[in-house]
Amino acid sequence: MSLPAAVEPPKSYAVRPKTDESGTPIGELLEISMGPHHPSTHGVFRMDVVLDGETVVKLKPVFGYLHRNHEKIGENISYLSSMPYTDRLDYFCSMTNNWAYALTVEKLAGLAVPERAEYIRIIMAELTRLQNHTCLIGFFVQDMGALGTPMMYAFREREKILDLFESVSGARMMCNYLRFGGVRVDVSAAWLAETKMLVDGYGRFLDEFERFLTENEILLARTQHVGILPRSLAVSAGITGPMLRAAGVNYDLRKVDKYGLYSRFNFKVPVGEHGDVYDRYMVRVLEMRESLKMLQQALADIPAGPVVDPKAKLRGFRPKPGEVYGRVEGPKGELGFYLISDGSPNPYRYRVRPPSFINLTILEDMCLGHKISDTVVILGSVDIVLGEVDR
Amino acid sequence: MIEEGLKSELQKQGVYVTTLEDLYNWGRANSVWPLTFGLACCAIEMMAASMARFDLARFGAEVFRPSPRQADLMIVAGTVTKKMAPLVVRLYNQMPEPKYVIAMGACAISGGPFKQGYNVLKGIDRYLPVDVAIPGCPPRPEALIHAIMTLQEKILNQKLTGPDRPRHLNADVPGEFPVPAYGEHDLEPPNNPGIWQPPASPR
Amino acid sequence: METLEQIKARIEKLLPLTRLDILPNECPAGERSLLVEAGRGVEVGTLLRDDAQLRLDYCSNVTGVDWPESVIKTKVKKKVLVEGVEKEVEEIIETLRSGHLEVVYHLYSMELKHGPVVLRLRTENRADLTHLPSLTPVWRSAEFQEREVYDLYGVIFDGHPDLRRILMWDGFVGYPMRKDYMAPDDFEYEPTPHDEVLELAKKHYPPEVKA
Secondary structure, three states: OOOOOOOOOOOOOOOOOOEOOOOOEOOOOEEEEEOOOOOOOOOOOEEEEEEEOOEEEEEEEEOOOOOOOHHHHHHHOOOHHHHHHHHOOOOOOHHHHHHHHHHHHHHHHOOOOOHHHHHHHHHHHHHHHHHHHHHHHHHHHHHOOOOOHHHHHHHHHHHHHHHHHHHHHOOOOOOOOEEOOEEOOOOOHHHHHHHHHHHHHHHHHHHHHHHHHOOOHHHHHHHOOOOOOOHHHHHHOOOOOHHHHHOOOOOOHHHHOOOOOHHHOOOOOOOOOOOOHHHHHHHHHHHHHHHHHHHHHHHHHOOOOOOEOOOOOOOOOOOOOEEEEEEEEEOOEEEEEEEEEOOOOOOOEEEEEOHHHHHHHHHHHHHOOOEHHHHHHHHHHHOOOHHHHHO | OOOHHHHHHHHHOOOOOOOHHHHHHHHHHOOOOEEOOEOOHHHHHHHHHOOOOOOOHHHOOOOOEOOHHHOOEEEEEOOOEOOOHHHHHHHHHHOOOOOEEEEEOHHHHHOHHHOOOOOEOOOHHHOOOOOEEEOOOOOOHHHHHHHHHHHHHHHHOOOOOOOOOOHHHOOOOOOOOOOOEEOOOOEEOOOOOOOOOOOOOOO | OOOHHHHHHHHHHHOOOOOEEEEOOOOOOOOOEEEEOHHHHHHHHHHHHHOOOOOOOEEEEEEEEEEOOEEEEEEEEEEEEEOOEEEEEEEEEEEEEOOEEEEEEEEEOOOOOOOOEEEEEEOOOOOOOOEEEOOOOOOOOHHHHHHHHHHHHOOEEEOOOOOOOOOOOOOOOOOOOOOOOOOOOOOOOOOOOOOHHHHHHHOOOOOOOOO
16 A cells, blocks of 8 residues: 655744744743643643644643552552552553553562463453554544544444453453463353454454545644654653654564563564654554454464463462562553562552653653644644553 | 323324423433543543444433533543542533533542542542432443433423422522632542531441 | 673772662562662763663663661571570561662663663652652653652652652642551541541541440
8 A cells, every 4th residue: 555645844843933123022922721621632631831823832741630549559458459450540451451460460479371371361462452552543533623433433343342351351441350370261262253253354444444544635634744753752751652663663562571472473563764643643553453463373373271370379469578570562652560579468569650651751842843733633642541641 | 281191192183282391301301411521431431332332322412512611411430539629610610500410430429449549539429419320330331321311310300390499490509619729638628518418327 | 681790890890989789689580779879870870871781771660669767677596505505596686777768760771672770769868858869861751750759759859850749739748659648537438448447437437325
């Protein structure tokens, strides 16, 4: 599929407030709070924007409106009781949140995971990635003005994936499905057949979705050369996930850390060139296609066996004192957990490394010089979920 | 009051007979426009309820208005934190009468799983009068549809005159509530005594 | 990647420091950490980032930890004369560990795809001497995370471009994640209290009527 030539970028995005002969700025700068209640801010997120006309001169993100002290609760309850709370961190992707936490505790206590459970975890994680990226593209295009239609398509597919999650774990969104040393219950052959049917049909849905969006001239005009993130800034600011890969850095934890059984799967990591919003959109679309390949492979190769390590003792779970940092490649970036244990049933320190929080560090840098309507598009492409930003 | 037999006979001839109260309530109940007020995870289920599978538009909630001036119903979906609570009350004050509040999810009803926290408000009913509460974490979209239907029944059954008439027809009952301020550790006041009283005896 | 001992030796060769320790970690994952003296954090950080063999250009996680004052009991075996016979007796020695706040940095390398190297910086105490150098000039990703550590723990980072509260509101007083923080008393209505919550809820119960 050949893409049309890129839209010619405007001459310069340098910030030039109007000045008179002596250099003092004339006119006033307008300060706006794109407040916590806003149709396009993906949750209760506020941006204090200072505008010169329509050009952004300064932007300070303000959050904390959903700070639910998840970390303090984690210090007061046992390790296993924290698992349902991890579902509610990034509420789109409960399976990968659970995996990050389970991986960290397994590293802390030295638990092994049986092979079938690893395959199930990979299937759940890739399904989560599919529905997260699909919905994100739906939200992102809605913020640009396509009120509702792409979101309807996206949510229709998401409902099919949520049906699968519900049949295996009992809940659509807050699955609470993984346990230390495996998963909670086994998946049946009928479930695997349903998933295979979904995965086989998803490619056609993606083709349809892309036919509307990828070469759409409105999308191209609004996203190309907007919100460019240079490579060095992305690395220094600790950006991870599709935003980092769109900026040109090939760093995907599934290939770097090789956690789970990802080393057995052959998949490519899409890496962008320009670092603008359009590259982030394309990286996500290509990641969805790679996820489909991985799902096909996992569904074909999944072995039989137990789904929980029979030797894992979860009642009265008291890991030895020590500390550990475990991370997974969530759909939004690197989700990490840092646990310090002092031998008691509750962790001493329970810390979540939230990808959305850290990806917001350079929001100001990306938005300076653009118009205010571009800030909404750039924020949509960062892919934040406030449950994770504020914890 | 005209009896039912006569009513149906007239209906067959194309003549509809009703009371002004029923007509008024029917109009109000079937076109409740919600405010897009999703705070946390329940917001996603609210969005899913408005999407193609669990279509909420067929119950009259056709458009979710972003502006409080154009909305009748505030679905508080998600955890209300102490940092966010003054803004919730301010938005409620900006909505025109008649207005209704649905507290969706365990967090909006009572603080939910995050109850023991320094920043979590234990239920939005401490500051606002709540009409319908939906338990669940998150409640299914069908539960939200049930709540909208319960609200519609409540509206259909309201009496327009008399002592228990609704708030927007009663000049004595306030429709706007004081906005709490940020204190040093908690909001000031910590709750609105006119609306919420803790129960007298413990269970 | 090199071992932590090799990294420590190289840092000591290039920078004269009064304190650079390797702290043990007993769990099976065993990522040991480097404890750096508080004033020299920026120099050590810059060295780790720019060193050709390490290239630790990605600071993944900045965590604050609160260690209040505590009594550490260690068992020591001593030979003691008991009724003329030498016996080995276990004695418990109690040492007072002073309270401090700690900031832990997890560093990885995106260029060479290795890691992690864990850095720790400690403050003197929890009351007034809670200043630490900010590593934001070295790694930009520390910017928001250090603001969060300031907000929730009270560690003041010198050299941070914009140090103010990030998660709590601006007029908030206190540092909520510390172990001795008392949450505000809004336990008037608790349907099913137990343990500590029951104690806090009992304060709001009406006084018992003695018939």
